[in-house]
Amino acid sequence: MPEKIIESCSVTRLDILNEKGEADLSLMPALTDDQLRELYEIFILARTFDHRALNLQREGRIGTYAPILGQEASQIGTAYALDKTDWIFPSFRENGVLVARGYPLHMILQYWGGDERGIKVPDHLNIFTISIPVGTHVLHAVGSAMAAKYRDEKTVSMVYFGDGGTSEGDFHEGMNFAGTFRLPVVFVCQNNQWAISVPRERQTASRTLAQKAWAYGFEGIQVDGNDILAVYKAAKAAVEKARRGEGPTLIECFTYRMADHTTADDASRYRTKEQVAAWEARDPLLRFRLFLEMKGIWTEAFQKEVDEKAKQKVDEAEKTAESAVHAEPSDMLAYTYASLTPRQTKQMRDF
């Protein structure tokens, strides 16, 4: 009997906006001019915040910081595709996502300033605790999606991780569960080419990260992660598919980490200036601005207005974060368990 091919997989790559800001109009996602303006405003706020946080760290006013420079389109484009009732499971480099979802900026600064009250997420936001451990939160997003499916809630879970995260067992186990039970979850992999100093080639022999989804029985797609329109379009399609009960999607946002891993890192020790410069030309903000300008949406006045608004918001956040009173030492006991143990009750009295 002859051998025959019984399964073959293909991976689609989506690009809409090129580096000059020219869009393939046949692929344009449904976004109104107001929405495009709003996206741009979020973009400016995210970048302004990122820049300020970095400066605050340099001045010793916050602890470590993980910059998002270069990855804003991947983050904002995906988060913007969600409804308010959907759930987000961020890793530690998702300030663009948090900004897009209206997370109080001062709390992000508080968090990176070493105050855990910064991740006491306000009740009205469906954002889960920031995951510092790599990839472990993939499973939590899948569990949350399982709960949503069981309760017939029509909410979608979106989970963010990087190229490094795809090497973790949790990623594979989570993808397997999501595929097996056809759960409403969108896996967003920001392939920024570096896991601290480990290059993308060291994570896997797969040509793309998107193709990993096929092994778990669902679709994976690669998008230009520096193209906010492509990112949004892919995310919107994945979210709608999940909401219709048609299962998960993996989106690989092909992007680049322009800054150091964190402020505790020096990327110049392990990557070349040429590589970084090549990606500078692909800046996600510049091409989006050029696109809006050609469309007649962007003007100097608009830029000035959004710059000022962003600066004001970040100024306020900085002031609020720095004026926060110290946490109560007894808090460490108060929240360890749902209720105090007998020994804790005694220790509380001693504080």
Added chain:
Amino acid sequence: MPWTRIQADDSRRPGIFRSSHAVREISYRDAIREALSQALSMDPDVFLIGEGIDDPGGVFGTTKGLREVFGSERVMDSPIAENGMTGVAIGAAVAGMRPVLIHMRVDFLPMSMDQLINHAAKWSYMTGGRVKAPLTIRAIIGRGWGSAAQHSQSLQALFAHIPGLRVLMPASPYDAKGLLLGSIASDSPTVVIEHRWLYDQKEGVPEEAYIIPAGRGTIRREGTDISIVASSYMVYEALRAADELGKKGISAEVVDLRSVFPLDEELIIASVRKTGRLIVADTGWRSCGVSAEVAAVAAEKAHAGLKAPVRRICLPPAPTPASPALEQAYYPTFQQIAAAAGEIL
């Protein structure tokens, strides 16, 4: 919230079996199944997940027939990925569900340690109480059958070491039902450790749902000369030891911890103050184990009451053997407990 309507039994009344307020006798196995069945009936947010939990055997009979009643969405067979199912259950728990994750062997839990220690145990603290992980993990320990080094360990101390986790070890059917329901009702992640050798134990168990709060031990037998503090299966060895000692005119008090964390320190202290002598019998290893914690409580808080050194009856510092000849030498019995009592009386 259906759980607030359930009666809590937070007494520490003496007595081996509580047949006084029971209408029928059922086994430890059936008490667990009844608790699961009642939890599933009372609260639509409860679901069971684990490998092979809906197979004909039904995890030593404890989940038998539940899928037929509650469906495969709530009695859910999982892909074989212990870490994965722990993470998924935790994710469902923080989304408001009350999962019961079932491991046929506690030995599978080391694969879930990252999810338990770094996630489930931490979130309430890290988020100032905003995120709760009401997760119950049933894990089974045991003796014999050549289950050996990778299928027969007794790992309670690993979990009890971690702030944010609770560890319960029911020894009787009454406690198995009440502690399991209490765990499912609780917003703290809890590991409930069952012993295979207890599944056929029978006693009077009320039909209605009830809760035994964590952190409450109980006196299984009152005595005046020596305290034997034990948990899980070792409670029965302790009771047999107490019988032996009784024949020699020695009155041993047997304390069943029921809850390894939180630990019922008051009960331990009161018993030690009364008898002045302490033996701790644990199903696990000695080093940094539960017996060490109990002994430390006595040393720190009942030192003046101690008339003799504390003795600990634990496993030898070696992995669990497979051969029956080695097993026989490996596991301590009532004879070692009674002998230890002889040394300090």
